Amino acid sequence: MEEKLDALVLRTADYGEYDRMLTLFTLQKGKISAAAKGVRKPAAKLRFAAQPFCFAEYVLAERGGRRTVVSASNTDGFYALREDVRKFYAAAAVCGLCDALLYENIVSEELFLRAVNALKEMCEGDELLALLSFFLHALALSGYALAPLLCASCGGELGEHACFDLSEGCFTCSACARGAGVSPSTLQVMRYCTGGQGAPQALPEEGKLRAVKLLYAYFRTKTDTRVKAAEELLRLP
Ligand SMILES: [Zn+2]
Numbered sequence: 001m002e003e004k005l006d007a008l009v010l011r012t013a014d015y016g017e018y019d020r021m022l023t024l025f026t027l028q029k030g031k032i033s034a035a036a037k038g039v040r041k042p043a044a045k046l047r048f049a050a051q052p053f054c055f056a057e058y059v060l061a062e063r064g065g066r067r068t069v070v071s072a073s074n075t076d077g078f079y080a081l082r083e084d085v086r087k088f089y090a091a092a093a094v095c096g097l098c099d100a101l102l103y104e105n106i107v108s109e110e111l112f113l114r115a116v117n118a119l120k121e122m123c124e125g126d127e128l129l130a131l132l133s134f135f136l137h138a139l140a141l142s143g144y145a146l147a148p149l150l151c152a153s154c155g156g157e158l159g160e161h162a163c164f165d166l167s168e169g170c171f172t173c174s175a176c177a178r179g180a181g182v183s184p185s186t187l188q189v190m191r192y193c194t195g196g197q198g199a200p201q202a203l204p205e206e207g208k209l210r211a212v213k214l215l216y217a218y219f220r221t222k223t224d225t226r227v228k229a230a231e232e233l234l235r236l237p
Contacts, residue, residue, distance in 0.1 A: 001062050002070060005029060008115060009054045010095045014040065020050045022069070023099060024058065027112045031102040034060050034067040046072055053078045053091055055116055076116075080123040086236055090127035092229030094118050094134055100225045101142045111141050128208040129200060131233075132193045135215045144169060144222045146215075149187070149194055151176055160184045164214060166221045186210040209234065 010031070011023035018040040024032055039050040049056050049072035056072040081091040098115050102108065118134035139145060149158055152170035163172045165179035172178040182190075185207030191197040193211065216230050 003029075003060050003062065005032075005058050005060060006075070007056065007058050008095070008098075008112070008119075009050070009052055010099045012050060012052060018044070022050060025095075025098050025102065025112055025115065026058075027109060028107065030106045030108060031099070031104050032067060034058070034069050036069040039069075048072075048074055048077060051077070052095065053081055053119060055119070076120070078119045078123055081119065084127075086233065087122050087127045089229050089233035089236065090131045091119050091122050093131055093227055093233055094122075096227035096229045097135065097138050097219075100219075100223060100227055101138055108141065111138060114138070126200065126208075128205075128212060129193070129203070132189070132208065132211055132215065135212070135219075136193060139169075139215070139219065139222075144219070146194070146218070147171065149191060153178060158187060160187070162187055164218075166218055169218050169222075182214065183207070183210060186214060190214075 005026040005028050007024040007026040009022055010025050013021045015021055018038045020036045020039050022034050022036050024034055026032055036046060036050040038044050039046050046069060048054060049069060055076045056074045058072045059070040060067045061070050081087045094115055098111060114134055114137050118130045121130035136146060147170035149171055151158060151173035153172050153176035156173050158171055158173050161174045161184065162182045163177045163179045164182045185204040188198060189203050189207040189211040192200065192203055213234055
């Protein structure tokens, strides 16, 4: 039986002499695995389809529950992501988050479209803002939505300084102070990403990275999984 699926490569693992196992996020069937035979040969026609971030229409053959790539036609290779180390890790973090949050064979059209859009945005614009926006939606779609940016204890505005409670995913004002302190620059970025407040050009770089760090720490608390690319991104100079 053959099937045609729109898919994004989330992860690859080499095996055999020239083969590669792909973890694909498909629009129609959710997360699945498929073997790509011979794709590590230098002249392999399907070499492109076995690369991270490849977004293509795959034709897969299924036999006894195992899938093999028969052919693929490229939709977008997101090549700009391979030319910039920060874009690369931000994109790999999107794929890693999908991999961590998705169960096999569970369809999530919204997460799929958001992931593809985030990669597209990263090619053309600010990779950290694209990652943050994707991260917030991915958390919400997985049942870990962040509480609105108001004090979870007294209901008041947060002011310039605030705290974030990792286990509950909520903020508190500096008077109620529950959890770890959040810097003004992080709050500024979170305000932009959750409510569109402020101009993207005026957001401090350091605040964007801190916001990624905050969301990743929250994600770790909730899922107890690691996304190595997110850690690499946070370690970049
Ligand atoms: Zn308060």
